[in-house]
Structure formats: C-alpha cells, structure tokens
Amino acid sequence: MESSDDRLKVAVNIRPLTALELRNGCTDCVTVTPSKAQVQIGSHVFTYDYVYGSSGSQPSQLFEECVVPLVDTLLCGYNATVLAYGQTGSGKSYTMGTNYHGEANDGAITHRVMEKIFEKVDKLRDEREFLIRVSFVEIFKDEVFDLLDQHDDGQVMRTGRGLQRVPIKIREKALGDITLAGVNEPVVKSKGEMALFLARGSLNRATASTRMNSHSSRSHAIFTICIEQKRKTSSSHSDCGDLLVSKLRLVDLAGSERVKRTGSDGLMFKEGIHINKGLLALGNVISALGDEKKRKKGAFVPYRDSKLTRLLQDSLGGNGKTIMIACISPADSNAKETINTLQYANRARNIQNKAVINRNPVPAEMQAQLHLAPSGNTSLEETQVSGVAESKAPYIILSSDSESDCGYIILSDTEPISADHEMDKYIEISDDDVEF
C-alpha cells in the first residue's frame, strides 16, 4: 500500500544571533514572509513547507508540525527520517538533540520523539505487542562506527581521536535493503532506557572546537529507532499475524564548512575534507532526485558515492517519509553559506519518496524466535522501493574559485563529478597556513 503525499518536506529553522555574533557586530540579514513560508536574503527568495525562528513560526511549533506526523506514520508501519542540514554552527545539534550529555534539553527533537513514541505505544499496548530497539552510528571520515560499542568490561568506549575503532560494514540485502553488519541494537522498554543509549552514544561522538563552533560535530550521526509491532491474536483484524517493522532515523549531519573560517588544520582539516565530501555526495543525490524532468527519464542517482548516501538511500527517493530541517544563522557574516544551504534545501523539496507500509506475514515459529532474541538482527526483510537508472542530472560541486572563497557547496547544472574525483581540486587548497 502506497501512501499519498510522499514528497520530501523542508523546514527552515533560523536560530537567533549567538553571543559571539553579537559581540562581533553581526547583523540579521534574513527576512521571513510568514504567510508564504518564504525566506529572503539579499535578492534571493526561497519558498519552503515551513519556516521557524526570526519572524517565522515559533520554533516550539516545529516538533508538532513536522515531526509528530512522522511518528504517527511510523506507528502505522512506515519508515521515516528527520534530517538536519546546515553550515557549521547553524544549530543542527541544538535542534536535533543528538549531542546529548544528560542535561535537560526538553525542546530538542530526539527527546520529544522518545516521549511521543512511548506515549503512543503505551496507549496501544492492549491491542499490540511491541519490540523497540535503537542503534546509534556515526559516519566519521567516510567510515561507519557504532556509537553504542562497548569494551569487553562494559565500559563505554570513548572516542580518543587516535583510538582505533573497527568500522562497521554496510551490507545490501536482495531487495536493496541496507543493513549494518553487527551493529548493536539494544531493546529498550522505556523513554529513560532510550535516553541512556542516546547519552552513551553522544559521549562517543567525534566533536572538536573550531573557530565557528566550540562543540562542532565532526561526524554525521544517525540515531535509529526501530519498532516491530504485531496485533495481539485476540484482535479481530485479519492481519493479526502480520509483523510491521518500521524505522525512524534522526540524522544530525556534520556542518558544511569553509576551512579558512573554521580555522581547521592538520587532522581537523582532513576531517573537514571528509565532511564536505559526504555532503557533496548527498548534494549530488539531492540534485539527481530533485530534477523532476530527469527523474522521470530515470536519472542515475549516485547513492554509492559515499557511506552517508548509501545509508540514507531509503530516506531520499526511497521507501520512507522524510523531512529535512535546514538550519541557518541569520548573521550577515554567514550570508554566503546561508544562501547555499537555502539553495540545497530548496532543491531537496522536489524529491519524491515512495513510502509503503513494511508488513511481513510472519509464521508463528518465527515470531516466537523474534521475541526470544533480544538484541540480534531479528527484523525481517522490509519492502523496499529504489529506482536507479542511467541519465544526467544537475550536480553540485564544491566551489574552488577565489571569489567564492572555497570549500562550500554550490549548484551546477553542467558538471557531474564523483565524490572520489580529485577532491583537492574542489576543497580548500588556497589557505597558505595549511600544510599537508
């Protein structure tokens, strides 16, 4: 069963000027026309599904309007994704709450999602059985790491910057379903337990202090909540034996950055290259999917260019409902990056997903096994829809011209490039301070 209106929705979230921006004399250069969900910066005007902050809607409404509908569909068996995108320091982690260290952050999306899910599940327990699991991974330098990995002694494995961690392998099942081999997926029974795993994973996440953000995320983080549910046998429904398996992914992307402005050098400079490279691949996927004419002709979608795009394959043009939250700073000093974010997000609005209910008729003995295995990879294969074919699409390149100051993403309709293609050409090479 396909659901109606599966277009990827885009919300823009404008944070206030930070204390640092105010101290530096920055002014607000973003104007919002709330009645049209329009954002204007200089001569550029963009329209979205929602705009929060500044003179747009109250940021507190973001959760109710954008995320609650996804939680509702999750419990109906659909996959869903909330994807935060934006320049470094634009408020992605603040909005998502995926850098959680135990402090109260009631407004953050992840926390409110946990609350909402258990509120709804508790109401449905009389008629359905639930198995809820979480996983938390980061993509750091184009490798996937399990943030819930532990040492043998049960201690949380902290991310020493030089510490050797074993990357997780991505596997593709017969129907195109992407899985992570051996990732920890603990079963959780309450919001408190879920929050504990979120905090544990956040401790392991790679962050560093840059000129643009004292707690800058150096990785893309994906917190996934997987819900398996089955109607109790006493139910009169004909589908009582079916198992619904759906996933909500909460994605906090690392920020796009210009090396000159973040002041990154050495290891952090290389991290910046990987961050931009993953975002470049994501931009290419968004461009390929966002052009309606070319999509209809069966445009080639370069999902395989990075681990990030492989993992998000379902969320972008695949089986699931997705909202992108484009986070922006209103400061005039960030105007170029803000325009880039707004362009990126605007193109994403054209992406059409094909969400289906993930229903598996499960024989009774399999169901029994499922409930005996508390944390293994027990979910059955889900129905997937992913169309990949040949054609040209508009591409995104990283600017390397001196006028635009390098290292951030601009749109190009003419120049396709691979994410592995001579990245040095495209990413910040003009900074004299940087040594390889």
Ligand SMILES: Nc1ncnc2c1ncn2[C@@H]1O[C@H](COP(=O)(O)OP(=O)(O)OP(=O)(O)O)[C@@H](O)[C@H]1O
């Ligand atoms: N809506 C907001 N209201 C008040 N402060 C905010 C808001 N959004 C972000 N901030 C502040 O802005 C700073 C940067 O936010 P945050 O770390 O979330 O950015 P980010 O986009 O995740 O950056 P990076 O990509 O470098 O990790 C933080 O000090 C945060 O507290």
